[in-house]
Amino acid sequence: MPTEGKSDMERIGLFSEMSYVTIGDKYVSHYMRPFNEAASKNRQMLPGGTKTLSALQAGYFEPQFVRIFEGEAYSDPVQLRRRYRLAESKKNLGKAFLPSNGDKLPCGLGSYYGTIGGSYASFSPQLKAKEKYIPPGKNFYTNPGKKGSGYGYANLTIGEQYPHEPDGYNAERINAKKAQEEHKRLLKGGPFRLNLYPQQYFDMNPYFSDRPLPPVTKPPPKKPIAPPFRPSSPAKKVRGMKAGTFDPYPSHSADPYVIKKSKAVTTNKERQIFHPSPGPKSRPVTSIITLNVTRSLNAKNYKTAQLTSY
Numbered sequence: 145m146p147t148e149g150k151s152d153m154e155r156i157g158l159f160s161e162m163s164y165v166t167i168g169d170k171y172v173s174h175y176m177r178p179f180n181e182a183a184s185k186n187r188q189m190l191p192g193g194t195k196t197l198s199a200l201q202a203g204y205f206e207p208q209f210v211r212i213f214e215g216e217a218y219s220d221p222v223q224l225r226r227r228y229r230l231a232e233s234k235k236n237l238g239k240a241f242l243p244s245n246g247d248k249l250p251c252g253l254g255s256y257y258g259t260i261g262g263s264y265a266s267f268s269p270q271l272k273a274k275e276k277y278i279p280p281g282k283n284f285y286t287n288p289g290k291k292g293s294g295y296g297y298a299n300l301t302i303g304e305q306y307p308h309e310p311d312g313y314n315a316e317r318i319n320a321k322k323a324q325e326e327h328k329r330l331l332k333g334g335p336f337r338l339n340l341y342p343q344q345y346f347d348m349n350p351y352f353s354d355r356p357l358p359p360v361t362k363p364p365p366k367k368p369i370a371p372p373f374r375p376s377s378p379a380k381k382v383r384g385m386k387a388g389t390f391d392p393y394p395s396h397s398a399d400p401y402v403i404k405k406s407k408a409v410t411t412n413k414e415r416q417i418f419h420p421s422p423g424p425k426s427r428p429v430t431s432i433i434t435l436n437v438t439r440s441l442n443a444k445n446y447k448t449a450q451l452t453s454y
Contacts, residue, residue: 248258
């Protein structure tokens with residue numbers, strides 16, 4: 145800990161400052177120091193001037209023309225393939241497999257040459273012996289049909305003519321009415337309705353209601369409209385005279401002419417002018433384009449970000 149000045153605890157927050165490695169080294173100033181000091185010493189690189197491109201060897205870097213594959217052995221790909229086939233053939237344990245015979249091909253349409261079992265009797269085109277055809281006996285004879293559609297013609301059907309039954313007027317309507325009355329007679333009460341059945345909040349038909357409608361209320365009698373007010377004579381127009389006013393001349397006011405004094409500035413007890421507190425001050429606002437760019441391009445996706453076109 146130094147004898148004068150602040151303690152190590154106050155300066156760097158440690159009980160005692162540790163010793164440094166560079167104690168006793170000479171200080172070298174970095175001010176106006178050359179970037180590459182070794183480049184300015186000893187001999188520099190001398191290129192020897194530019195060379196013009198020509199067919200001579202002087203126009204190239206090497207003193208003589210150097211081949212790329214100089215000293216490389218020559219290899220014959222055909223010979224290498226033959227050697228590979230000989231090496232692979234030595235791995236065989238016996239001779240190469242040869243089939244006993246080749247595939248037999250048919251010599252024509254309908255020929256069985258080359259097949260395994262030959263022809264079959266079931267596929268033979270020869271005709272088989274058939275039994276003699278005996279025609280069946282004759283059917284019974286009937287008279288030819290009578291001409292006519294049957295409706296409106298007498299004695300054309302199998303039986304006798306259908307007896308005529310007269311139909312009453314509106315027979316279907318009368319029968320439906322009787323069936324409806326019989327159905328109402330069999331009913332014992334009104335339709336069963338369950339109040340606990342869930343219903344929709346809004347009905348499909350807003351004009352439908354299960355409750356009976358209240359009695360029709362008569363509108364109140366209309367009050368007779370009073371006739372509009374009409375003045376006895378039309379209003380008088382002001383044209384530089386006092387004929388249209390209540391008084392011929394306005395009443396005279398006896399107020400003296402007084403100069404209004406300006407009001408004093410409102411001050412507080414210490415005779416200082418009151419200044420209201422300033423409102424909120426404006427501050428720089430980030431634009432919407434900058435916010436969108438920041439959201440779409442950040443430190444996580446700046447390498448894979450792509451330009452979006454609209």
